[in-house]
Amino acid sequence: MAEIIQYKCDGCGAIKGEANHWYQCALDEGVFKVADWGKVGWIDGDRTAIHHRCGAACVHKALDAFMGAK
Ligand SMILES: [Zn+2]
DSSP: OOOOOOOBOTTTOOBOOTTOOOEEEEEETTEEEEEEHHHHOSOSSOGGGOEEESSHHHHHHHHHHHTTOO
């Protein structure tokens, strides 16, 4: 029986569906990376360090936090 892995948005807690347009964000030595999940699959690096984001709004929240915005 195949294991079903559910991904949750680290911004708002939404659950990822098949057709959702999600992003992966990662911090890599001071560099903020954003990847289009549907296009590139998994980005390189430690998967536990990758944030899942359900859309642009939640990516912006992560970027704001990275840049120290209030
Ligand atoms: Zn979200």
